[in-house]
Amino acid sequence: xxxxxxxxxxxxxxxxxxxxxxxxxxxxxxxxxxxxxxxxxxxxxxxxxxxxxxxxxxxxxxxxxxxxxxxxxxxxxxxxxxxxxxxxxxxxxxxxxxxxxxxxxxxxxxxxxxxxxxxxxxxxxxxxxxxxxxxxxxxxxxxxxxxxxxxxxxxxxxxxxxxxxxxxxxxxxxxxxxxxxxxxxxxxxxxxxxxxxxxxxxxxxxxxxxxxxxxxxxxxxxxxxxxxxxxxxxxxxxxxxxxxxxxxxxxxxxxxxxxxxxxxxxxxxxxxxxxxxxxxxxxxxxxxxxxxxxxxxxxxxxxxxxxxxxxxxxxxxxxxxxxxxxxxxxxxxxxxxxxxxxxxxxxxxxxxxxxxxxxxxxxxxxxxx
Amino acid sequence: xxxxxxxxxxxxxxxxxxxxxxxxxxxxxxxxxxxxxxxxxxxxxxxxxxxxxxxxxxxxxxxxxxxxxxxxxxxxxxxxxxxxxxxxxxxxxxxxxxxxxxxxxxxxxxxxxxxxxxxxxxxxxxxxxxxxxxxxxxxxxxxxxxxxxxxxxxxxxxxxxxxxxxxxxxxxxxxxxxxxxxxxxxxxxxxxxxxxxxxxxxxxxxxxxxxxxxxxxxxxxxxxxxxxxxxxxxxxxxxxxxxxxxxxxxxxxxxxxxxxxxxxxxxxxxxxxxxxxxxxxxxxxxxxxxxxxxxxxxxxxxxxxxxxxxxxxxxxxxxxxxxxxxxxxxxxxxxxxxxxxxxxxxxxxxxxxxxxxxxxxxxxxxxxxxxxxxxxxxxxxxxxxxxxxxxxxxxxxxxxxxxxxxxxx
Numbered sequence: 001x002x003x004x005x006x007x008x009x010x011x012x013x014x015x016x017x018x019x020x021x022x023x024x025x026x027x028x029x030x031x032x033x034x035x036x037x038x039x040x041x042x043x044x045x046x047x048x049x050x051x052x053x054x055x056x057x058x059x060x061x062x063x064x065x066x067x068x069x070x071x072x073x074x075x076x077x078x079x080x081x082x083x084x085x086x087x088x089x090x091x092x093x094x095x096x097x098x099x100x101x102x103x104x105x106x107x108x109x110x111x112x113x114x115x116x117x118x119x120x121x122x123x124x125x126x127x128x129x130x131x132x133x134x135x136x137x138x139x140x141x142x143x144x145x146x147x148x149x150x151x152x153x154x155x156x157x158x159x160x161x162x163x164x165x166x167x168x169x170x171x172x173x174x175x176x177x178x179x180x181x182x183x184x185x186x187x188x189x190x191x192x193x194x195x196x197x198x199x200x201x202x203x204x205x206x207x208x209x210x211x212x213x214x215x216x217x218x219x220x221x222x223x224x225x226x227x228x229x230x231x232x233x234x235x236x237x238x239x240x241x242x243x244x245x246x247x248x249x250x251x252x253x254x255x256x257x258x259x260x261x262x263x264x265x266x267x268x269x270x271x272x273x274x275x276x277x278x279x280x281x282x283x284x285x286x287x288x289x290x291x292x293x294x295x296x297x298x299x300x301x302x303x304x305x306x307x308x309x310x311x312x313x314x315x316x317x318x319x320x321x322x323x324x325x326x327x328x329x330x331x332x333x334x335x336x337x338x339x340x341x342x343x344x345x346x347x348x349x350x351x352x353x354x355x356x357x358x359x360x361x362x363x364x365x366x367x368x369x
Numbered sequence: 370x371x372x373x374x375x376x377x378x379x380x381x382x383x384x385x386x387x388x389x390x391x392x393x394x395x396x397x398x399x400x401x402x403x404x405x406x407x408x409x410x411x412x413x414x415x416x417x418x419x420x421x422x423x424x425x426x427x428x429x430x431x432x433x434x435x436x437x438x439x440x441x442x443x444x445x446x447x448x449x450x451x452x453x454x455x456x457x458x459x460x461x462x463x464x465x466x467x468x469x470x471x472x473x474x475x476x477x478x479x480x481x482x483x484x485x486x487x488x489x490x491x492x493x494x495x496x497x498x499x500x501x502x503x504x505x506x507x508x509x510x511x512x513x514x515x516x517x518x519x520x521x522x523x524x525x526x527x528x529x530x531x532x533x534x535x536x537x538x539x540x541x542x543x544x545x546x547x548x549x550x551x552x553x554x555x556x557x558x559x560x561x562x563x564x565x566x567x568x569x570x571x572x573x574x575x576x577x578x579x580x581x582x583x584x585x586x587x588x589x590x591x592x593x594x595x596x597x598x599x600x601x602x603x604x605x606x607x608x609x610x611x612x613x614x615x616x617x618x619x620x621x622x623x624x625x626x627x628x629x630x631x632x633x634x635x636x637x638x639x640x641x642x643x644x645x646x647x648x649x650x651x652x653x654x655x656x657x658x659x660x661x662x663x664x665x666x667x668x669x670x671x672x673x674x675x676x677x678x679x680x681x682x683x684x685x686x687x688x689x690x691x692x693x694x695x696x697x698x699x700x701x702x703x704x705x706x707x708x709x710x711x712x713x714x715x716x717x718x719x720x721x722x723x724x725x726x727x728x729x730x731x732x733x734x735x736x737x738x739x740x741x742x743x744x745x746x747x748x749x750x751x752x753x754x755x756x757x758x759x760x761x762x763x764x765x766x767x768x769x770x771x772x773x774x775x776x777x778x
Contacts, residue, residue: 028695042722043708046527049717094747117567127574127739128583130445131714137534143566160517160537167523170530282690283607287423298438308444
């Protein structure tokens with residue numbers, strides 16, 4: 001037993017040395033996860049903060065001025081152009097200078113004073129339908145509040161009081177960063193483990209490993225442990241950025257989070273090693289890995305919710321370890337749940353590890369003989 | 370002479386026998402030599418590309434998978450969000466306010482008996498929100514200050530925001546109707562004295578209002594980036610790493626010819642991906658294309674050159690497969706996914722991130738291709754973005770050329 005441990009430790013040391021002896025490797029394993037967590041933390045937002053709009057006011061009355069004052073008062077809408085005629089609308093929308101055009105008709109003031117309904121046209125650039133939808137919602141809210149003041153400020157008879165659990169200001173960043181803790185590290189753990197054996201095979205050093213007294217299982221464990229350590233380090237980097245740069249409060253316990261992340265990293269290393277075992281050279285290993293990473297990330301719920309997918313794809317995500325890891329990271333981080341609540345995430349991860357690790361060991365052995 | 374070059378550049382000389390025959394008798398200087406060397410080199414590259422099945426997997430298989438995932442799998446649209454409704458007030462008025470929710474296509478209400486049950490459903494994430502009508506609802510409504518509680522699950526912020534606006538919209542309309550009919554005290558009296566503003570909204574360029582329409586054109590950007598930058602960077606880095614490129618250098622082929630011969634096959638793979646995307650967009654997802662096909666093709670080729678330039682540059686700088694693949698991912702693919710406006714609108718991000726996004730060629734191609742698909746030929750935008758892309762192509766390919774020559778000297 002002691003012998004076994006000794007062999008594993010020396011193998012791990014050798015692997016770590018091999019990875020870190022290249023200064024470029026040292027950089028590429030740390031800097032990207034740092035930069036990406038910053039960039040995506042800022043970039044990944046569906047929250048609308050800046051809506052450039054153009055105004056076509058044909059009524060020139062006090063009511064329209066007041067409505068526009070309401071709009072400008074939100075701080076979200078910024079007027080970029082005053083249009084004179086209807087034919088100007090296409091220009092500002094086409095060029096992308098304005099996201100929306102608000103058109104107030106010539107009879108706006110009369111209609112309001114006569115007690116009729118006074119239509120306001122809203123033209124949206126829906127090349128990005130998501131942004132356009134949010135902008136329409138914002139304008140609707142402004143008009144609602146304007147209508148309320150028209151009514152004499154008694155306030156609406158019915159108010160909706162809303163509170164959001166786990167993410168009080170409903171910021172996209174709060175959901176994304178816990179997801180990135182798992183997703184960013186997976187890219188490189190998969191890649192590293194897929195390359196590990198393929199590289200040795202390509203360089204011919206794999207034969208040398210064969211003549212050593214290591215068993216294939218030991219070789220595999222020795223390859224897996226350093227990569228798991230690297231993956232967890234990368235997760236930690238993202239976690240630190242989320243905690244201390246973006247100040248997203250963590251509700252759950254670190255122990256639970258790391259238990260889940262550890263299992264997830266083991267599962268991804270298992271997948272990577274299996275790829276490694278079936279690839280003839282590094283290039284193949286990398287291409288196969290990439291082929292795998294894309295669907296894994298896209299179908300993980302990181303960028304779009306799993307529940308929006310059609311049923312057959314939702315079923316397909318059941319073999320995606322990242323899907324469970326992201327769910328786990330978000331729930332532990334934001335909701336603060338314990339291990340028992342995320343058991344439905346842990347079991348699939350356990351199953352995936354239990355299949356891929358022995359599979360890769362088996363594949364090694366059978367390719368070696 | 371070029372025969373020696375091709376053989377040195379390959380590890381399986383037998384694969385290039387047909388190349389030898391052509392080159393043997395064409396040892397002229399100048400343009401003919403250039404052409405024959407280029408043709409035989411390109412032929413070698415194509416063979417090499419086709420020989421390894423994993424290249425085809427990335428070149429053809431991955432675009433197919435991405436097309437299907439993006440077309441069918443990814444949707445940012447909220448439909449049928451489940452909302453638990455807790456009615457603690459048995460009055461008909463309370464039941465009526467909830468009826469407004471049923472009409473919405475976006476929300477499907479589930480009536481539960483107690484707040485306790487609702488919270489349990491929310492914890493299990495079986496519902497996205499809870500609407501609670503408290504027991505004093507109808508009493509407070511007659512007093513003019515009724516309240517409805519809305520609890521949202523915040524673990525998907527954008528979804529929660531949309532649900533919030535739909536619920537408040539539906540309930541607000543109900544209240545409006547009530548006060549118009551004079552059923553409610555307070556606001557009832559003066560509401561007839563003045564009119565109200567109504568909003569008529571028109572979505573330009575996306576009549577179906579679906580995210581598929583803007584995701585599928587964006588996919589072209591991703592696939593071009595993938596083939597141009599990622600695949601090329603890796604294949605070239607492998608040649609650097611294994612020393613087969615240096616072997617090519619000692620042959621009479623010139624760096625220009627080596628680069629061109631590398632670009633041509635991957636350019637074709639990229640165009641194949643583009644073709645698949647266009648066909649899928651047209652026939653599978655029925656995304657309209659208002660711009661002209663010629664400009665779509667032309668600008669895509671331009672962007673493909675940019676991506677190829679980046680890929681060649683990365684491989685020449687790193688000369689290592691792992692580093693090249695990581696660098697290609699970090700500098701081209703991830704930004705194209707996250708910072709180009711593909712998912713996330715650049716209008717909403719802080720200025721610094723906006724600047725980074727604006728430094729990426731993918732951003733300009735994304736804007737251009739989406740406009741060409743959904744809005745049409747908007748010439749000022751086409752000229753501006755094509756000029757920027759052409760600039761990037763010249764700079765990146767030029768840099769790749771410089772870096773490749775340096776090794777030769």
